[in-house]
Amino acid sequence: MAQPTIALIREDKVPVDHRVPLTPDQAVQVQEKFGTEVLCQSSTLRCFPDEEYRQTNIPVVDSVQSADILMGVKEVPIDQLIAGKSYLFFSHTIKKQAYNRDLLRAILEKNIRLIDYERLTNQKNQRVVAFGRFAGIVGAYNGLYTFGKKFGLYDIRRAKDCFDLADLRTEYAKIKLPAIKIAITGTGRVAQGATEVLNEVGIRQVDATGYLKQDYQEPVYTQLEVTQYNRKKDGKPFRKQEFYDYPEQFVPGFLPFAHQTDLLIAGAYWDSNSPVLFYRDEMLKEDFKIKVIADITCDIEGSIPSTKQPSTIDNPIYDYDARNDQVVDPYQPQNTVSVMAVDNLPSELPRDASHAFGEALIAQVLPNLLGSDEGGMIARATITKNGKLTEPYRYLQDFVDGKE
Structure with a gap:
């Protein structure tokens, strides 16, 4: 069975963030290690310019519609969300942040699987990726x-x-x-x-x-x-x-x-x-x-x-x-x-911060995301799936419904 395609999405949230989940060399490493294709959405703001991805033969594209897993850093603007995809980013929703209520509603309406980096933990409940x-x-x-x-x-x-x-x-x-x-x-x-x-x-x-x-x-x-x-x-x-x-x-x-x-x-x-x-x-x-x-x-x-x-x-x-x-x-x-x-302090040193983050993704997260997730890491970090909040995040339902 073919592995899903990963796309590194453009950061469109304002104020601008220059970080990336994977550097150009790390994108190549992911392809070689996991046998999955990695695409990079074109951006003029990223700390690693499009040309650096092209130099490593990572395709730079305008649309990421063809990808299965979309990876960013900050919240994705509502009008940029693509229905039916799997997304990984820092959603800032789990504390019932009012400014992201509409974002969470849109994710549910668009049947998106949302995996929040902040909730990716090992079996000792320790976070595995962070800036x-x-x-x-x-x-x-x-x-x-x-x-x-x-x-x-x-x-x-x-x-x-x-x-x-x-x-x-x-x-x-x-x-x-x-x-x-x-x-x-x-x-x-x-x-x-x-x-x-x-x-x-x-x-x-x-x-x-x-x-x-x-x-x-x-x-x-x-x-x-x-x-x-x-x-x-x-x-x-x-x-x-x-x-x-x-x-x-x-x-x-x-x-x-x-x-x-x-x-x-x-x-x-x-x-x-x-x-x-x-x-x-x-x-x-x-x-x-x-x-x-x-x-x-x-x-x-x-x-x-x-x-x-x-x-x-x-x-x-x-x-x-x-x-x-x-x-x-x-x-x-x-x-x-x-x-x-x-x-968004790490965005002031985006190249180093992105490199460290990508290393952790490759070592800790992608083997579970692209594998069987035996330890339940991905499941624990999945906030929405099939248009519903997953069991650990049902406490957000009243927040989504505007009741609190």
Whole structure:
């Protein structure tokens, strides 16, 4: 039986994203390893131009109607969806995101099988493909860029203006910081990417206790996990699994760190039932020290009150004035916090991010997608099939129906 044809679709969502699921060399690798044809839809925006695919003998086409499996990165505009196909992309629907309600409705109406990258997990429930590391790398770099810009300390290129990660790293030597304190939240891929940058810049890591109690003669950072900035409401000992299962039973405990931190890099996953990091009224107090926030998670009106809206790659920074709860022009001299909240950070280093993502797809996902899916990876990530929500995602039905 012939293998299905895969098409790499053009990214038509605005703002523009330059990433691809498979690089030209990886597309060739897929053909050779799995015996399936790979097509590339023509695009003037992709970080790997059409010509690079042509040079590897991957057909570049205008229409992908003939393909069976359509692979992109960001959400596909509703008018671009092709009925009856299988799609893989980040759908941003599983948390009942209102802005994608109509997208999910259209997918059901068009009898599309939707496989969401975010739900591709192994049997230990660990995600197997993600752009998290590059979100962390670019987010931390952008945080340092913002801090330098706000206080006139140094001038470095934007990440988007660097050819790739190797080129970005040539900017690190220009970063000269005073004795500030930087806090990173999270321990996953995003936080690991952020610590990678700070380590390579030469910023020393210290433990949380020293961070809170000591003064340093050099810039330092600490990395915090959920046990260090959340508290049990009843005062009982913190149990991590209990926090994940019943986040509503916990309260914020980050404020001591806010009193010591100059630059916050937020890289921890946040659930709407979880405690926030801090509140707006706490930002108004004299002892609230944070001046720059690189919010990599970018949860609007979420764990960080100053993240009022996403920013864009072209306009990555805005300031937040807690006195009137308003977004204002960036780099105000006093009384505001500068916020970096770009929601597609890996697209600033699209070539490296795409290469890492494609490697994971080939190693972890395609053997299941094009094979028997013995471990159920594809089934777990399939949100819609045959015009209906699959069993794990039936909880979205009222959302689709407009009842919530």
